[in-house]
Amino acid sequence: MTVTRRCEASGARGKDDKGDLAEAFAPLQDLQFSQTVDKVRSWAESNGTGDRKGVWGISGAAGTALSIAGTLALMFCCPMFAIYMWFTFTHLDGSVSKFVEFAQTEGLHGLWQAWPQPSAEAWYILLSFGLFQAALQRFVPGKRFEGPVTPNGNTPVYQANGVSCLFITLAAFLTAWGTGIWNPARVYNLFGEMLAALNTFSLVFCVFLNVKGYIAPSSSDSGCTGSFIYNFFWGMELYPRIGKGFDLKTWTNCRMGMMGWAFWILCFAVKQYQSFGHVSNAMMVSVLLMEMYIFKFFLWETGYWRSMDIMHDRAGYYICWGCLVWVPAVYTSPAMYLTMHGVDNLSTPLALAIACAGTAAIYINYDSDRQRQVFRATHGKAQVWGKAPTYITAKYTPADGQEKTSLLLTSGWWGLARHFHYLPEILAAFCWTAPALLGQCLPYFYVAFLTLLLTDRAFRDDMRCQSKYGKYWAQYTKSVPYKMVPFVF
Numbered sequence: 001m002t003v004t005r006r007c008e009a010s011g012a013r014g015k016d017d018k019g020d021l022a023e024a025f026a027p028l029q030d031l032q033f034s035q036t037v038d039k040v041r042s043w044a045e046s047n048g049t050g051d052r053k054g055v056w057g058i059s060g061a062a063g064t065a066l067s068i069a070g071t072l073a074l075m076f077c078c079p080m081f082a083i084y085m086w087f088t089f090t091h092l093d094g095s096v097s098k099f100v101e102f103a104q105t106e107g108l109h110g111l112w113q114a115w116p117q118p119s120a121e122a123w124y125i126l127l128s129f130g131l132f133q134a135a136l137q138r139f140v141p142g143k144r145f146e147g148p149v150t151p152n153g154n155t156p157v158y159q160a161n162g163v164s165c166l167f168i169t170l171a172a173f174l175t176a177w178g179t180g181i182w183n184p185a186r187v188y189n190l191f192g193e194m195l196a197a198l199n200t201f202s203l204v205f206c207v208f209l210n211v212k213g214y215i216a217p218s219s220s221d222s223g224c225t226g227s228f229i230y231n232f233f234w235g236m237e238l239y240p241r242i243g244k245g246f247d248l249k250t251w252t253n254c255r256m257g258m259m260g261w262a263f264w265i266l267c268f269a270v271k272q273y274q275s276f277g278h279v280s281n282a283m284m285v286s287v288l289l290m291e292m293y294i295f296k297f298f299l300w301e302t303g304y305w306r307s308m309d310i311m312h313d314r315a316g317y318y319i320c321w322g323c324l325v326w327v328p329a330v331y332t333s334p335a336m337y338l339t340m341h342g343v344d345n346l347s348t349p350l351a352l353a354i355a356c357a358g359t360a361a362i363y364i365n366y367d368s369d370r371q372r373q374v375f376r377a378t379h380g381k382a383q384v385w386g387k388a389p390t391y392i393t394a395k396y397t398p399a400d401g402q403e404k405t406s407l408l409l410t411s412g413w414w415g416l417a418r419h420f421h422y423l424p425e426i427l428a429a430f431c432w433t434a435p436a437l438l439g440q441c442l443p444y445f446y447v448a449f450l451t452l453l454l455t456d457r458a459f460r461d462d463m464r465c466q467s468k469y470g471k472y473w474a475q476y477t478k479s480v481p482y483k484m485v486p487f488v489f
Helices: 002-009 060-091 096-114 120-139 162-178 185-189 191-215 228-234 248-276 281-299 317-331 333-338 348-377 422-436 442-469 471-479
Strands: 143-146 157-160 391-396 404-409
Touching: 060 096, 060 191, 060 228, 060 317, 060 333, 060 442, 120 162, 120 185, 120 191, 120 248, 162 248, 162 281, 185 191, 185 248, 191 228, 191 248, 191 317, 228 317, 248 281, 248 317, 248 333, 281 333, 281 348, 281 422, 317 333, 317 442, 333 422, 333 442, 348 404, 348 422, 391 442, 391 471, 404 471, 422 442, 442 471
Parallel strands: none
Antiparallel strands: 143 157, 391 404
């Protein structure tokens, strides 16, 4: 009875809400089902998600069944995809056709034998890295940052120390390598075992998050569906913390996910150097662009705490498994492929051209986020492209009933499209994958995945903003009619 009351009192998702589906290759946890499908809930009533009537327009029992099937399929298939993607890159030259031939020839037994088992060394690397990042996150000084007010009226507080943690980790990496304490190339050799270990850990971690959400939620921004499957899949808590100072989503998303991405690809570059005596143009361009993007991420980390991942996505299998397993398996894949392939196939002029294009895309992605962040911080007083900004003053009401105001920027990058910053992010991903050239299609999976993910995210964000701002959002869409690509879409 205590659990039921907590779920119903949270104002998040009560026992009449039925589920979610997928965001590209991850669930759309804002796809909810209400037995009273005619009632449209406000942004605050739906805990910031807006309101959808079913999956792909399918509601009722059929929509519920589709949602359950999609949820279970994702939890079953995504771990296999991550592992066999690694296997294809490292054992089958990144060739999808070779993997199909392998599966046909070796059958289920061969696929089972190909599945890596976590080793003690893999666990040691991950445990050392995870604890080191946790200590940095908690104890490295950083400026206090207050996140946006939640639908339930809470204000999360963070310690903005991401850039410092990045450079401290880099210093530790170089020291361990330079003194011979540790050989980074071992990460490439053990990466399958590390992914298997991460998959095991993430499942246990998600169980912990569910138990914590039931017994000791960190804030009122917590709730359940009455279904263990959905609770496990999309999570119960929006801002789970240990004590008041350690934010678990920052650790999984920023420190294990993004910081891990930065250093796993450096390990791949070291492996190529030790194997061939040099680092190829292709690897240098790919790793350099990814490192620039990740540095940009930590430079903009306070902006990330205002993004959908933090403001909307709860801490469950969807986001935690994704950051712990999907990010290292998929986001690093261009460099994983290039480690043993394309060593001398990228000319210097082409490498420079790709590097320049990728740098420009990353800068535009950063500048668009920075432009909006400065606009918000100055309450619309900062100039945009040398002019006074144009914007719409939008009012909304959270669950506490106190009316609040947001400023919707309609000039600069944000006058081109409502989610313009997604476009240069996709182009940057293409640029750090392009050094793989056209020998295999699998290295481009991340670009395709990211395009689907961000396109769907643009639709989801529009839905929530329409629910949150109402008539003001209608005014905004008239001022900025394009969703992502100016003059096209």
